[in-house]
Amino acid sequence: MNRFLDVWRHSVLGRHLLTALIGLAVVVVVLESVGDFRALQLAAMAYLGIAAGGLTVLTGINGQISLGHGALMAFGAYTTALLLDDPTSSMPISLVVLASTAVALLVGTAVGVAAARLHGPYLAGATLALAIAVPGIALYFGSFLGGEQGLRVSLPDVPVWALDLEYLLTGTEMSRSQYVAYLGWITLIVTFVLLANLARGRVGRRWRAVRDDEVSAELAGIQLGRARISAFMVSAAAAGAAGSVLAITARLAAPSGFTIVLSLTLLTAVVLGGLGYLSGALIGAGLLTFLPPFVTRIGGDAGLSDIRAAELAPLVYGLVMVLVILLAPAGLVGTTRMSLAGRRARRQMAAAGAAGATTGSPGTTAPHDSSDEHDPGTPQASGSTTPKGSTR
Numbered sequence: 151m152n153r154f155l156d157v158w159r160h161s162v163l164g165r166h167l168l169t170a171l172i173g174l175a176v177v178v179v180v181l182e183s184v185g186d187f188r189a190l191q192l193a194a195m196a197y198l199g200i201a202a203g204g205l206t207v208l209t210g211i212n213g214q215i216s217l218g219h220g221a222l223m224a225f226g227a228y229t230t231a232l233l234l235d236d237p238t239s240s241m242p243i244s245l246v247v248l249a250s251t252a253v254a255l256l257v258g259t260a261v262g263v264a265a266a267r268l269h270g271p272y273l274a275g276a277t278l279a280l281a282i283a284v285p286g287i288a289l290y291f292g293s294f295l296g297g298e299q300g301l302r303v304s305l306p307d308v309p310v311w312a313l314d315l316e317y318l319l320t321g322t323e324m325s326r327s328q329y330v331a332y333l334g335w336i337t338l339i340v341t342f343v344l345l346a347n348l349a350r351g352r353v354g355r356r357w358r359a360v361r362d363d364e365v366s367a368e369l370a371g372i373q374l375g376r377a378r379i380s381a382f383m384v385s386a387a388a389a390g391a392a393g394s395v396l397a398i399t400a401r402l403a404a405p406s407g408f409t410i411v412l413s414l415t416l417l418t419a420v421v422l423g424g425l426g427y428l429s430g431a432l433i434g435a436g437l438l439t440f441l442p443p444f445v446t447r448i449g450g451d452a453g454l455s456d457i458r459a460a461e462l463a464p465l466v467y468g469l470v471m472v473l474v475i476l477l478a479p480a481g482l483v484g485t486t487r488m489s490l491a492g493r494r495a496r497r498q499m500a501a502a503g504a505a506g507a508t509t510g511s512p513g514t515t516a517p518h519d520s521s522d523e524h525d526p527g528t529p530q531a532s533g534s535t536t537p538k539g540s541t542r
Contacts (some may be wrong), residue, residue: 166346174333177335182320185329190399193327194335195439200341202419204388209417211349212381213361214269218261218277220412220458221284222386223256224403226250226393228288229287229302231403239306242456243398250394251387254320258386262379280422281413285405295518299403303397305330334395341388342428347383350430422474433482441467446530 181189201223208214229250233241265276288295295301308329316324324332348354359367360377368374397403419438423430442463449459478485 152448160374162350163347166343170343172250173339174336177332177339178319181328181331181335186350189325189327189331191439191443193331193334193399195435196331197339197392197399198416198419198435199432200334200338200395200440201389201392201416202394202423202435203342203345204337204385204422204424205416206426206428207345207349207357207388208381208385208433209420210424210443211354211361212378214356214378214381214418215271215274216277216382216385217274217410217417218280218284219385219412219416219489220408220410221277221281222254222258222389223393223396223412224284224405224408226254226390227397227403227408228295228301228393229253229390230394230397231296231303234303234305234398237304237306238302241334242307247333249393249512251390252396254390254393255383256386258389259379259383259384262382265382266375266378278410280286281410285408288405289467290421297405298405300402300406303401303403305398305401330399333398337391337395338432341391345384345388346428350363353380409537418471420481422471422481424484424487427481427483427487428482430483437470438467441470 181192184192201219205216205219206401208216227250230246233239233246233249253440261277261280265273268276288300289297292298305326308324308326312332313324316322316328316515349357356367356372358381359370359372360374364374367377393408396407400407415438419434420431421434422437423432424433445466446459446461450456452459454462474482480488
């Protein structure tokens, strides 16, 4: 137990790996207790969380606003669809996700280099143009990319080792929906571990320095363009992995799924959860996944028609967004952490004040601490006493 606490306190990588193991255990318990429909919903939450986590690095940590992450997801999704166009494909699914990530990384590098000198609304405008243009590429090359109908994704059979492991642990057979959900959440956990280590390391400190003050960062020897490009590359790679999981979950890659609405949805998830917090990105993705169906079901139970109930979901979603901005301007996770930090600081100040009042009350003298040795050569007033624990 002591070694566990040691790793948790002193090793950033160890803490992240332990958190990942705990998260994986929670994922296994949840997925084994839900049906296929909920498993697919959780898979949708996973790919939104992956993309929102990458956008958190770009917007929350490096300070660049991107409205084109849906387009970067499209590159990952179409790469997956091209690689899984045959049901008899023998290519491992993990290599498909890695290939999709690599393609999105290359595209993100090109976009990042082109937009390295842009920031603020200018960068947002450039990425917005990307989000608008990319769906048109699929229409222009319709014979190769399927046009408006898109490309079907042929999901291979569940691997034998996964079926054996599932049966060994639970005594049940893994369905394809569970397999897709496991794939999505394992991809999310691996992505979040990598992003968290980058954010807490030297690279993350450079990103934050550029975000906080560009002039000071440049005077400290940080190359602004390189820092911005590296953040865009990491964020694009995460978007590519998310696009791959999306294509596998929906079994389709079509231009209608990667419009500007998807990019705005990802940005909304980041703002709802809290800029700069990966946990906030995951919470935002969960809200975006489960809140609309929940509101629609409530509307249907209240007697609304299916159309009216579906129209109710965006209204409630917008109200939640407004309330979060008004009541929790730092996002749900950011505001919670700030509140806890403020409460902890007030308790420490109250404890320090109570200790000072006790040691300084008239008619009492604190006992002398024999272990508190004066520095050599420091003059001390004759007959003076030093209260225990006081600072000199």
